[in-house]
Amino acid sequence: MSEAFKLPPLDIEEYSLGNGLRVVLNRDDAVPVVAVAVYYNVGSRNEREGRTGFAHLFEHMMFQGSENVKKAEHFQFIMKAGGTMNGTTSSERTNYFETLPANQLPLALWLESDRMRSLAVTQENLDNQREAVKEEKRLRYDNQPYGPIFDLINEMIYRNFANSHSTIGSMEHLDDATVEDVQEFFRIYYAPNNAVLVISGSFETAAAKDLVETYFGDIPSQPAPPELDVSEPKEVAQTYREWEDKLAPFPAFLIGWKIPQRRTPDFYALYLAGKLLYDGDSSRLYQKLVKGEESVIQLFGFTDERRGPSSIFVGAIPKPEKDLSRIRDIIMTEIRDVAANGPTADEMQKLHNQLINDAVRMRQSSMSRAQHIAEYALYDGDPSLINAELDDLLSVTPEQIRNAVQNYLNTDNRALLDIVPAGKG
Amino acid sequence: MTQAIRKTAPGALEPVPFHIPKPYSTRLANGLKVVILEDRRLPLVSYRLGFLAGDVNDSSDRIGVTSAMASMVTEGTVTYSSKALAEKIERLGASISASSSEDFTIIAASSLSIYSSDILELVAELIFRPTFPENELDLYKRNALENLKFQRSQPNFLANEQTARILYGEHPYSRISPSPADIEKLTRQALTDRHAELIAPNNAILIAVGDIERDEFLAELEDKFGAWAPAEQVVTPPAEPPTRAARTLTIVDRPGSAQANIVLANIAMERNNPDYFPAIVMNQVLGAGASSRVFMNLREDKGYTYGAYTRLDARRLAGDFEATAEVRTAVTGDSLHEFFYELDRIRNERVSDDELADAQNFLTGVFPIRAETQEGLTNLIVNQELYGLPDDYLQTYRENVSAVTADDVLRVANKYIWPERLAIVVVGDAGEVLPQIRKYSDQIEVFDTEGNPLELASFEADRGIPPENVSGNWELNVDFQGQAVQITMAIEQNAADISGTIETILGSGSIREGRVQGSRVHATASTEIQGQAVDFVITGAVDGDEMTGTLSTDVIPDSLAFAGKRKL
Numbered sequence: 007m008s009e010a011f012k013l014p015p016l017d018i019e020e021y022s023l024g025n026g027l028r029v030v031l032n033r034d035d036a037v038p039v040v041a042v043a044v045y046y047n048v049g050s051r052n053e054r055e056g057r058t059g060f061a062h063l064f065e066h067m068m069f070q071g072s073e074n075v076k077k078a079e080h081f082q083f084i085m086k087a088g089g090t091m092n093g094t095t096s097s098e099r100t101n102y103f104e105t106l107p108a109n110q111l112p113l114a115l116w117l118e119s120d121r122m123r124s125l126a127v128t129q130e131n132l133d134n135q136r137e138a139v140k141e142e143k144r145l146r147y148d149n150q151p152y153g154p155i156f157d158l159i160n161e162m163i164y165r166n167f168a169n170s171h172s173t174i175g176s177m178e179h180l181d182d183a184t185v186e187d188v189q190e191f192f193r194i195y196y197a198p199n200n201a202v203l204v205i206s207g208s209f210e211t212a213a214a215k216d217l218v219e220t221y222f223g224d225i226p227s228q229p230a231p232p233e234l235d236v237s238e239p240k241e242v243a244q245t246y247r248e249w250e251d252k253l254a255p256f257p258a259f260l261i262g263w264k265i266p267q268r269r270t271p272d273f274y275a276l277y278l279a280g281k282l283l284y285d286g287d288s289s290r291l292y293q294k295l296v297k298g299e300e301s302v303i304q305l306f307g308f309t310d311e312r313r314g315p316s317s318i319f320v321g322a323i324p325k326p327e328k329d330l331s332r333i334r335d336i337i338m339t340e341i342r343d344v345a346a347n348g349p350t351a352d353e354m355q356k357l358h359n360q361l362i363n364d365a366v367r368m369r370q371s372s373m374s375r376a377q378h379i380a381e382y383a384l385y386d387g388d389p390s391l392i393n394a395e396l397d398d399l400l401s402v403t404p405e406q407i408r409n410a411v412q413n414y415l416n417t418d419n420r421a422l423l424d425i426v427p428a429g430k431g
Numbered sequence: 432m433t434q435a436i437r438k439t440a441p442g443a444l445e446p447v448p449f450h451i452p453k454p455y456s457t458r459l460a461n462g463l464k465v466v467i468l469e470d471r472r473l474p475l476v477s478y479r480l481g482f483l484a485g486d487v488n489d490s491s492d493r494i495g496v497t498s499a500m501a502s503m504v505t506e507g508t509v510t511y512s513s514k515a516l517a518e519k520i521e522r523l524g525a526s527i528s529a530s531s532s533e534d535f536t537i538i539a540a541s542s543l544s545i546y547s548s549d550i551l552e553l554v555a556e557l558i559f560r561p562t563f564p565e566n567e568l569d570l571y572k573r574n575a576l577e578n579l580k581f582q583r584s585q586p587n588f589l590a591n592e593q594t595a596r597i598l599y600g601e602h603p604y605s606r607i608s609p610s611p612a613d614i615e616k617l618t619r620q621a622l623t624d625r626h627a628e629l630i631a632p633n634n635a636i637l638i639a640v641g642d643i644e645r646d647e648f649l650a651e652l653e654d655k656f657g658a659w660a661p662a663e664q665v666v667t668p669p670a671e672p673p674t675r676a677a678r679t680l681t682i683v684d685r686p687g688s689a690q691a692n693i694v695l696a697n698i699a700m701e702r703n704n705p706d707y708f709p710a711i712v713m714n715q716v717l718g719a720g721a722s723s724r725v726f727m728n729l730r731e732d733k734g735y736t737y738g739a740y741t742r743l744d745a746r747r748l749a750g751d752f753e754a755t756a757e758v759r760t761a762v763t764g765d766s767l768h769e770f771f772y773e774l775d776r777i778r779n780e781r782v783s784d785d786e787l788a789d790a791q792n793f794l795t796g797v798f799p800i801r802a803e804t805q806e807g808l809t810n811l812i813v814n815q816e817l818y819g820l821p822d823d824y825l826q827t828y829r830e831n832v833s834a835v836t837a838d839d840v841l842r843v844a845n846k847y848i849w850p851e852r853l854a855i856v857v858v859g860d861a862g863e864v865l866p867q868i869r870k871y872s873d874q875i876e877v878f879d880t881e882g883n884p885l886e887l888a889s890f891e892a893d894r895g896i897p898p899e900n901v902s903g904n905w906e907l908n909v910d911f912q913g914q915a916v917q918i919t920m921a922i923e924q925n926a927a928d929i930s931g932t933i934e935t936i937l938g939s940g941s942i943r944e945g946r947v948q949g950s951r952v953h954a955t956a957s958t959e960i961q962g963q964a965v966d967f968v969i970t971g972a973v974d975g976d977e978m979t980g981t982l983s984t985d986v987i988p989d990s991l992a993f994a995g996k997r998k999l
Contacts, residue, residue: 037803116437297514370805372803
C-alpha cells in the first residue's frame with residue numbers, strides 16, 4: 007500500500023520583497039501557534055582560511071542586541087510572550103527560529119527584522135561573545151568525552167578547506183578578528199537577499215504579508231556574497247587516525263565515508279541504507295552487535311546532508327575487553343552483504359512505512375514544517391519541494407540502494423578514527 | 432515605514448482561542464478505564480496503557496523488579512522473539528515501548544492509523560503472552576550493572592541520590608535507583624509475578640488519541656481486552672517522609688572536581704494539591720526558566736554557572752522543591768549566598784505585577800505549543816488521567832494559571848520553601864567547598880561517591896585551630912597566561928574575619944566576606960576594571976609571610992594561580 011500513500015500537500019505561498027528577501031508562508035490553523043524561521047545562507051562552508059568560526063560566532067552575536075532590542079532582550083521578549091526560540095549553525099546555514107502563540111507574530115517579525123537591519127556589532131559584544139564561544143568550546147568539545155570526534159573525522163574525509171574545517175572554528179582565528187572584519191561579515195552575509203523567512207502555523211495571510219513588508223521591506227540589500235567552491239577530489243585510499251581522549255571511559259571508533267550531495271538519487275539511497283544498517287532495534291547492526299554478539303554499549307550512525315559532497319558515519323562504543331577489529335569486520339560484512347544482495351523485501355517495507363510515518367510526524371509541528379520548508383527554499387530555491395520529498399524517497403529502488411552501497415560504502419574510500427582513552431583511570 | 436514603529440515591541444494581536452476537546456471516557460466490564468480523543472488532523476494514532484503502580488510499589492526483597500519487568504516485556508513473547516518483535520513493530524513504521532517511573536508503568540504505542548489494529552494486537556501480546564527469556568534477562572542485568580557504574584560517575588546522579596535519601600527517609604521516594612545487589616537478585620520468576628499482579632485491567636487506564644472512530648475502537652477493545660482478568664492489587668501505604676527540624680549540609684566528595692553541583696531541597700507538595708497552580712506560577716517567577724530570578728542572578732548577573740534553576744517536583748504521593756546549579760568550585764559559597772537571597776526575597780516581598788504577568792504569560796503561552804503534536808496532546812491527557820486530576824483540567828489550565836495573584840505567590844512561597852530547614856547537598860571537592868559553605872549548617876555529613884560516610888574532621892583539619900594572622904600588605908604575582916602580573920592586597924583582620932583593599936594594574940577594589948580558618952583564606956574582592964564591575968574569589972593558604980592560592984572570576988574561565996610575600 008505504501009506506494010499509493012499520498013499526503014495532502016502543505017499549503018505553500020512564496021514571494022520576494024523588493025530587497026530580495028525570500029518569504030514563504032505555510033498556513034495551518036489547527037492550533038493557535040505560529041513559528042517563524044529565518045535562515046541565512048552562511049555556514050562554516052563560507053569561511054576562509056584564517057577566519058574560521060565566524061559563522062558560529064555570529065549566531066552568538068545575533069543575541070547581543072540591535073538598534074531597538076537591548077542585549078539579551080530577544081530571549082526575554084520571547085519567554086514573556088510564552089514562546090520558545092533558538093539559533094544553530096551548520097556547514098550550510100545559520101538559522102534563527104521562534105514558536106509563539108499565534109497572536110504574537112508581530113513580536114517575532116519585529117525581533118528578527120531589527121537584528122537583520124541593525125545588529126550591534128561592537129567591540130564590547132565581540133569581546134564577550136568570543137569568550138562565550140571559548141566557554142562553549144570547553145564545555146561541549148574539550149570537556150566532553152568523545153567531544154571533538156566528528157570534527158576530527160571531517161578533517162580526514164574532506165580535502166577542500168570549505169568542507170573540512172569545524173563549525174566551532176579556531177579560537178586563535180576568533181582572537182584575530184577585528185570589529186571591522188565582523189561588521190563586513192554581517193554586511194555581506196546577513197543581508198535580506200541572502201536569507202529566507204518562513205512563517206508556518208496559524209495567521210491571516212494578508213495581515214502577515216503586511217507585517218513582513220512593514221518590518222523587513224526597507225532593509226537595504228547588498229551585493230551577492232562571493233562564489234563558493236565546495237568540490238572535492240574523489241578519494242581512493244583509506245585514512246586512519248588514532249586519537250587520545252583524556253575523558254573517554256571506553257575505547258570507541260568512528261568510520262566515515264564521503265558520499266554525493268543531498269537530493270541526488272545516490273544520497274537518498276545511502277540515507278536509506280544507513281537506516282537499515284543502524285536505525286532502530288531491528289536494524290542489522292543493532293541486532294548483530296548490541297543483541298547477537300552483545301559486544302557494543304552504544305551504536306550510532308547518521309548522514310551529514312550538505313549541498314556539496316556529504317558524508318555518512320557509523321560508530322560504536324564497545325563493551326570493555328571487546329575486540330574492536332572484530333566489530334568493524336561485522337560492520338563491513340553487513341555492508342558487503344547489502345552491496346551484493348541489496349535490501350530484503352521486508353526491509354524495503356520497513357523503510358517505506360518509516361518514511362511515511364516520519365513525513366506525517368514532521369508535519370505536526372509548525373516549527374518542524376518551517377525548518378524543512380526553509381531548507382528547500384534556501385538550498386534549492388523551491389520550498390514546494392517539501393511536498394515531493396516523500397515521493398522522492400519512496401521511489402528509491404532496492405537496486406539503487408545496492409549499487410550505492412557498492413559504489414560508495416564497500417570501498418577503501420573511508421576514514422577510520424580510533425578513540426583511545428588516555429585518562430588517569 | 433517610519434522609525435517610530437520600530438522603536439518599541441509591537442503589541443499582541445487579538446488572542447486566538449484554543450480549545451482542547453474533552454475526551455470521552457468509559458469503562459470495560461473488567462474495570463479497564465478507556466479514554467478516547469478523536470484527533471483527525473493527521474493519519475496517526477497514539478495509545479498509552481497506564482498502570483497506577485510503579486517503582487515505589489516494589490516489595491523490599493524485589494527492588495527494581497517493576498522497572499526490569501517493564502523493560503523486558505518487549506524482549507520476547509510466546510509468538511515473537513525479541514528480534515521478531517522489533518522487526519514486526521518497525522516494519523509497520525510504528526513504535527511500542529514500556530517503562531516505569533516511580534508512580535506509574537506505561538506501555539506506549541503509536542503508528543500510522545492504518546496500522547492501528549496491528550499495534551493494538553502487539554500491545555495485547557505484551558499483556559497476555561510475555562515470556563521474559565532468561566538470556567534477555569541476563570543481558571538486561573549486565574547492561575543495568577554497567578549503567579549503574581556509569582551513573583556513579585555523574586555528579587547529578589550523586590546529588591539526586593543524597594537529596595532523595597535525606598528528604599524521604601523511609602518513604603520509597605528515597606530510592607532513585609536499585610543497587611547492584613538488587614539487580615543481581617532479579618529472577619525470571621520475580622518478573623513474571625510482577626507482571627501478573629501489576630498488568631491488570633482494574634489497575635489501568637487506556638488512553639487513545641488520534642485518527643480513530645470511537646465505536647469501532649471500543650468494539651475492537653472489547654474483542655482484544657474484554658477477557659483480560661482483574662487481579663488483586665496489594666497497596667502498602669508509604670511511610671511518611673521525616674519531619675525536618677533544621678538545615679543540613681551533605682557533601683559528596685569528588686576530589687579534584689572543577690565544579691560543584693548544588694541542590695537545596697525541601698518536601699513540598701503532591702501533584703493534586705490545590706496549591707499547585709499558585710506554586711507553579713511562583714516557581715516560574717523564582718527559577719523554572721531562563722528568564723526567572725535565579726537564572727538572571729546566578730548566570731546573567733554573576734556568571735557563576737551556565738544554568739541555575741528551581742524545580743517543583745510534584746508527584747503522586749509527595750513532592751519536593753529544589754534549587755539547583757552546577758557552579759565553578761571557587762564560587763560555591765557565593766552561589767549559596769545568592770540562592771538564599773532569592774529564596775528569602777520571594778518569601779518576603781510580593782512579586783511585581785509585571786513579573787507575575789510574565790510568568791503567567793509564559794505558562795499559558797507554551798501550553799498550546801505543547802499540544803501541537805499528537806504525542807504532546809496525548810501526554811497532557813495521560814498526566815491528567817494518571818494523577819487523577821479533574822475532568823476539565825486541560826480546559827481550565829490557562830484560566831487557573833491566570834487567576835493566581837501576587838498574594839497567592841507570597842503565600843505559597845512561605846508555605847513550601849523553608850530556607851531554615853533546607854537539605855543542602857553539594858557534590859564537589861569537599862576540601863575546597865567545605866570552608867566556603869560550612870556556615871550554612873551545624874549538621875554536616877560527608878560521603879564518598881559510593882555513598883560511604885567519610886570523617887568530617889579529615890576535611891577541616893583547620894577547624895578549631897585559631898585563625899592565623901594574615902593582616903598586612905601582600906605583594907602577589909598572578910600567573911596570567913604564562914605572564915606574571917603583580918597585585919597587592921592590604922588586609923585587615925578581626926578574629927576570623929578579614930576585609931581590605933586590592934590593587935591591580937587594571938583597577939582597584941575592596942575585599943569583603945573574607946574568612947580565615949587556620950592557615951586558609953577565603954574572600955571575595957569587588958573591583959572595577961575598565962568601568963566594569965568584576966568580582967574575584969580569592970582562595971589562599973598562608974605559610975608565615977608567604978601566601979599561595981588562586982583567583983577566579985567569571986570574566987576569565989580558568990582560575991589564576993598566585994604566590995607572593997607579606998611586605999614587612
